[in-house]
Amino acid sequence: MNEWTGVSGKYVIITGATSGIGRAAAVQLAARGARIGIVARNEAKANEVAAQLNEVAGGGAVADVFVGDMASQRSVRQVASEILERCPRVDVLVNNAGALYYHRHLTEDNVEMTWAVNHLAPFLLTSLLLDRLKESAPARVITTSSHGHRAAREGIDFDDLSGDRLYGRRRLLGGAFGRYAETKLANILFTAELARRLQGSGVSAYSFDPGLVATNFNKNNGVLVRWNMLVMRPFSRSPEKGAETLVWLTDSADVPESGEIYFADKRSKAPSGAAQDPDAARRLWEVSEEQTQGSSSLQG
Numbered sequence: 001m002n003e004w005t006g007v008s009g010k011y012v013i014i015t016g017a018t019s020g021i022g023r024a025a026a027v028q029l030a031a032r033g034a035r036i037g038i039v040a041r042n043e044a045k046a047n048e049v050a051a052q053l054n055e056v057a058g059g060g061a062v063a064d065v066f067v068g069d070m071a072s073q074r075s076v077r078q079v080a081s082e083i084l085e086r087c088p089r090v091d092v093l094v095n096n097a098g099a100l101y102y103h104r105h106l107t108e109d110n111v112e113m114t115w116a117v118n119h120l121a122p123f124l125l126t127s128l129l130l131d132r133l134k135e136s137a138p139a140r141v142i143t144t145s146s147h148g149h150r151a152a153r154e155g156i157d158f159d160d161l162s163g164d165r166l167y168g169r170r171r172l173l174g175g176a177f178g179r180y181a182e183t184k185l186a187n188i189l190f191t192a193e194l195a196r197r198l199q200g201s202g203v204s205a206y207s208f209d210p211g212l213v214a215t216n217f218n219k220n221n222g223v224l225v226r227w228n229m230l231v232m233r234p235f236s237r238s239p240e241k242g243a244e245t246l247v248w249l250t251d252s253a254d255v256p257e258s259g260e261i262y263f264a265d266k267r268s269k270a271p272s273g274a275a276q277d278p279d280a281a282r283r284l285w286e287v288s289e290e291q292t293q294g295s296s297s298l299q300g
């Protein structure tokens, strides 16, 4: 298998590049010579980012836009088929789009929104692009997790995948944050199981914690929560700093090809005990397949 030679000349698909960590990473990657496929729900914002990337790259057309809502499996499937049609290679897939929902909503697929956007969308998009990633090997799949995964101490509650009990039990932010923590734990378990199933394929899987970053995160949850985020700003990193580990995982030849799946500050790090449970990782894969109607071709 060929060695990783950096991101220059490679094709990187990135979700959630219209804001915050994803946007900062896309800018840095374009500056390093990558071609970027922006997956976004807001076409106007995505076109604005694409223009910025083209400018950063010196005026060439280095960015493509794929419009899709990660809360909708129909939309994720549409985006994936458009990517397969337009992109002969995909060297890196970055699953970065994410959100926290203070109130429980169901998507059109009848799935709780945080679970749908933060976990099922990465699972489905990765599954649908996997053959193209394998053809492009060496390739990388990188998923943005969070130190917040540690709050899901007891692991994923497989009896409450709809988040009904969790949101119902604690109505304050704790319930919503507990749900968010579960999805960020799911990002790591998904990465672990993906890495295991991809052994020997030339496709590596990584997750990372960007730290506490000043972005638009959590601004969808009303005035009080916005105010809370404002109070935390002085303790937060800039989006550029928050994107450093993501850029490193995408670009560097020093990233271990296998064995390490969780990173922070450009170093591998042990995730929580719950994130190191291989049975939970396997079970998560199985339920995710069910919730996305058998989208994965990878055998256990």
Ligand SMILES: NC(=O)c1ccc[n+]([C@@H]2O[C@H](COP(=O)([O-])OP(=O)(O)OC[C@H]3O[C@@H](n4cnc5c(N)ncnc54)[C@H](OP(=O)(O)O)[C@@H]3O)[C@@H](O)[C@H]2O)c1
Pocket (backbone or CB within 6 Å): 015, 016, 017, 018, 019, 020, 021, 022, 039, 040, 041, 042, 045, 068, 069, 070, 071, 096, 097, 098, 099, 117, 144, 145, 146, 147, 148, 209, 210, 211, 212, 213, 214, 215, 216, 217, 218
């Ligand atoms: N900020 C932090 O302190 C922190 C810490 C740990 C982990 N993270 C993780 O970092 C990732 C990026 O978050 P951020 O802090 O950069 O927040 P952000 O500024 O709010 O960016 C989130 C990105 O995700 C996109 N997105 C959200 N829901 C989507 C949907 N349904 N379909 C398509 N795109 C969607 C947003 O699109 P729009 O521009 O259209 O809203 C935006 O581009 C998330 O996975 C988050 O969990 C953040």
